[in-house]
Amino acid sequence: MAIKHFLQFSDLKLDEFEYLIERTRLIKRKFKNYEPHHTLADRTLVMVFEKNSTRTRLSFEAGMHQMGGAAIYLNTRDSQLGRGEPVEDAAQVMSRMCDVIMIRTFGQDIIDRFAANSRVPVINGLTNEHHPCQVLADVFTYIEQRGSIKGKTVAWVGDANNMLYSWLQAAEVFDFHVKVSTPRGYDIDPSLVAPGNTHYTVHATPTEACTDADLVTTDVWTSMGFEEENAARLQAFDGWIVDEAKMQRAKPDALFMHCLPAHRGEEVAAEVIDGPQSVVWDEAENRLHVQKALLEYLVLGKLD
Ligand code: CP
Ligand code: NVA
Numbered sequence: 001m002a003i004k005h006f007l008q009f010s011d012l013k014l015d016e017f018e019y020l021i022e023r024t025r026l027i028k029r030k031f032k033n034y035e036p037h038h039t040l041a042d043r044t045l046v047m048v049f050e051k052n053s054t055r056t057r058l059s060f061e062a063g064m065h066q067m068g069g070a071a072i073y074l075n076t077r078d079s080q081l082g083r084g085e086p087v088e089d090a091a092q093v094m095s096r097m098c099d100v101i102m103i104r105t106f107g108q109d110i111i112d113r114f115a116a117n118s119r120v121p122v123i124n125g126l127t128n129e130h131h132p133c134q135v136l137a138d139v140f141t142y143i144e145q146r147g148s149i150k151g152k153t154v155a156w157v158g159d160a161n162n163m164l165y166s167w168l169q170a171a172e173v174f175d176f177h178v179k180v181s182t183p184r185g186y187d188i189d190p191s192l193v194a195p196g197n198t199h200y201t202v203h204a205t206p207t208e209a210c211t212d213a214d215l216v217t218t219d220v221w222t223s224m225g226f227e228e229e230n231a232a233r234l235q236a237f238d239g240w241i242v243d244e245a246k247m248q249r250a251k252p253d254a255l256f257m258h259c260l261p262a263h264r265g266e267e268v269a270a271e272v273i274d275g276p277q278s279v280v281w282d283e284a285e286n287r288l289h290v291q292k293a294l295l296e297y298l299v300l301g302k303l304d
Pocket of ligand 2: 126131161162163219220222223224259260261
């Protein structure tokens with residue numbers, strides 16, 4: 001069987017996501033009921049982090065343990081990656097000692113080169129360009145709370161970053177629409193969007209993007225790896241906060257999502273993230289459940 005990687009959201013097809021969503025529901029139920037679900041017994045996940053993480057590390061590591069397997073954490077500082085070992089060589093070695101690998105790194109080219117040299121599935125745990133595991137958790141959370149996401153409208157308020165590019169790919173797969181509002185100078189790079197993706201529109205203001213949305217989502221103004229731009233971004237993003245006034249423009253039953261960590265008073269007002277429309281804690285928890293389904297699928301294929 002050919003190795004399946006999850007390097008971008010578009011790496012999997014709708015029927016595979018539908019399988020993952022059903023499997024996630026089952027795995028979540030078992031977890032809540034303390035029922036064992038050891039489908040990855042004796043399997044090992046290696047996690048490579050070149051950037052900080054709380055949720056991604058915790059959800060992958062806890063998930064492997066709960067499925068009867070083991071997870072090993074590596075970072076740039078302690079491993080030879082930080083001393084210049086070629087990523088291709090690291091992939092050859094690591095993939096001979098484990099069953100699946102998750103990487104959080106900078107450029108997408110790094111994870112692509114790693115995967116091209118890996119004997120086992122590779123999962124993107126965040127790159128500068130994509131964050132597919134988070135968007136999988138977000139789509140699952142929407143479906144869990146509101147039913148099908150097909151035909152729905154997602155408002156994106158913020159810069160064109162890894163989360164937005166994964167949302168745009170998810171919109172194509174699941175057939176929903178993204179209304180994008182980015183501050184001037186932080187707009188979409190067309191080379192990161194599939195030609196012919198008609199599932200998004202660009203709007204001049206965040207208020208316009210939020211109007212009639214079923215889901216409003218935002219993210220930090222300065223993503224990891226872009227810290228030196230922080231001061232300029234604080235100025236450029238003035239007015240891009242998701243506050244109560246913008247949520248009022250969305251549909252009355254709209255949800256609010258944020259991948260976290262959040263900065264109250266910058267990209268989101270406290271009354272929104274801590275308010276009744278916010279599902280940010282469910283989103284975070286669902287990282288655990290969707291990634292368990294994903295790990296199982298990439299390692300074992302579809303189970304009956
Ligand atoms: N949302 C997310 O990926 O969180 P961490 O950076 O804590 O992993
Ligand atoms: N866009 C953010 C997401 C953090 C989970 C970043 O890349 O830092």
